[in-house]
Amino acid sequence: MxxxxxxxxxxxxxxxxxxxxxxxxxxxxxxxxxxxxxxxxxxxxxxxxxxxxxxxxxxxxxxxxxxxxxxxxxxxxxxxxxxxxxxxxxxxxxxxxxxxxxxxxxxxxxxxxxxxxxxxxxxxxxxxxxxxxxxxxxxxxxxxxxxxxxxxxxxxxxxxxxxxxxxVDLTRFSSVAPWRKDAFTVMFIGRHEPRKGLEILLEAFRYLDLTHEIELWVAGDGPESLKLRAKYKKDPRIKWLGRVSEAEAAARMRASDVVVAPSLFGESFGVVLLEAMACKSVVVASNIDGYRELVRHRVDGILVPPGDPTALASVIYEVIHSKDMAATLTENALAKAETYxxxxxxxxxxxxxxxxxxx
Known part of the structure; x- marks a missing residue:
């Protein structure tokens, strides 16, 4: 054909x-x-x-x-x-x-x-x-x-x-070597624009203990990049990656402990969630229509109220300190990804x- x-x-x-x-x-x-x-x-x-x-x-x-x-x-x-x-x-x-x-x-x-x-x-x-x-x-x-x-x-x-x-291309994510990291890692990948909710995640980091070894990888770019970089430039835990290749995105996602999708609206499915599931990262996503269709709350991911940085920070903190819960979520998530x-x-x-x- x-x-x-x-x-x-x-x-x-x-x-x-x-x-x-x-x-x-x-x-x-x-x-x-x-x-x-x-x-x-x-x-x-x-x-x-x-x-x-x-x-x-x-x-x-x-x-x-x-x-x-x-x-x-x-x-x-x-x-x-x-x-x-x-x-x-x-x-x-x-x-x-x-x-x-x-x-x-x-x-x-x-x-x-x-x-x-x-x-x-x-x-x-x-x-x-x-x-x-x-x-x-x-x-x-x-x-x-x-x-x-x-x-x-x-x-x-x-x-x-x-x-x-x-x-999701399962082979692409299962075959890549994880990116080197030095701390518990949270990742955001997407456009830097209001709908994607990146600032909600950046605000959530302000509520997390500064003494804990944790990094936030921010991949992508967009109309809010310059504003957000300037506003949060004093936080050394935030690593601004810019636009990354498919290979680097996959490697970093494989290495990430948590992938956050804090979108506020307008998501019909959420491919990035599937990719994170295939990488055995814990998926934390906004509780909006498109994401609810894919993520089963506390079965293969965690849903949080959209636009709520304190709730998001609380969930990230919970994942840091509950390895058994994280392991269960990621195993179920991989099984979900394999059906897609x-x-x-x-x-x-x-x-x-x-x-x-x-x-």
Whole structure:
């Protein structure tokens, strides 16, 4: 089968959707299929399978800065890609994200499958999605990564989607050597923007005993990076890593005792939680819809009230001093991660694509 995995966000920028698109494509290739990743790209790529649509601009959406293409030239590039490649299926992620989504639905001659990742529909998002009208009918198959994403898609289209989940590359995390560390380590990885709740975690560290040997690794960057670095620069326990490679992220996550996801809203699933589970790190996450769907409280992770640094500090302190609890959580979490393998997810998609083509 020849497939196009279409991503509306720049694959040069780390992100949940981008990560899933790249991991799915690798898995499908390993299963013997020909797969192109069609996406905007802001840096030169030497990966043959990435078909670049040009550079992006950051656009505020759902509380986050999204790197999307707004260039009219993108339409010409996409038309050329589709005309020169006889794809059996075009798999479009986040179909209603401007403007790669609408261009794909308008220009593809192949059947289009759509996967919805978003949690929460603003008035602008609903209006834009509904304005697409007939074009959205081009989605012959509809998937969602979670019940939250399914509900959001239904709210704007009136059409149901099959929940397939996200996936994690178990081999990538199990085979990497843990990063060297000198203390009990807490890790945050993600965009530095209000929705992700990084400042809540930084405030929580103020409540933790300064005499205890503990470090916080902060990976990623974003619009709040400079402000937060300046505000918390006097705390030597906080290590600002900036944007890290996939390999370094995996190694550091393997070494971390706790991975914290303190998001405030807008998370439909939480791929980083799955990755932390695969690394046998204790998962501590905000008690919000998208995270509740994955984490069973005090079974394979711990949920805390969103926006509450004192509650977060209390849980981190508890994990530090309760090794038996941490061991139980991480064993259960690894078992959970194994049910979300990226290869299993790829096979579910491929089975649906085959059924569509044979139908």
């Amino acid at each position: 020849k497939l196009a995995e279409v991503c509306p966000y720049s694959v040069s920028v780390p992100g949940g959707v981008q990560g899933q698109v790249l991991a799915l494509s690798r898995s499908m290739r390993n299963l013997g299929h020909e797969v192109d990743v069609v996406a905007p790209c802001d840096e030169p790529t030497v990966v043959d399978e990435i078909v670049a649509l040009g550079r992006t601009h950051e656009w505020w959406a759902n509380g986050s800065l999204a790197p999307i293409s707004i260039s009219p030239k993108m339409w010409g590039r996409l038309r050329g890609i589709f005309s020169h490649n006889s794809y059996d299926i075009v798999h479009l992620h986040e179909p209603f994200t401007p403007f790669v989504g609408v261009a794909t639905m308008a220009l593809s001659d192949a059947p289009v499958a759509g996967t919805f990742h978003r949690s929460g529909a603003s008035a602008i998002y609903k209006a834009y999605a509904r304005s697409l009208g007939v074009l959205s009918g081009r989605l012959e198959l509809r998937f969602a990564v979670s019940e939250e994403a399914r509900s959001t898609a239904y709210a704007v289209t009136g059409r149901d989607s099959l929940v397939v989940g996200n996936g 393998s990226i290869d299993g997810l790829a096979k579910r998609y491929l089975d649906s694509f085959t059924e569509q083509l044979n139908g």
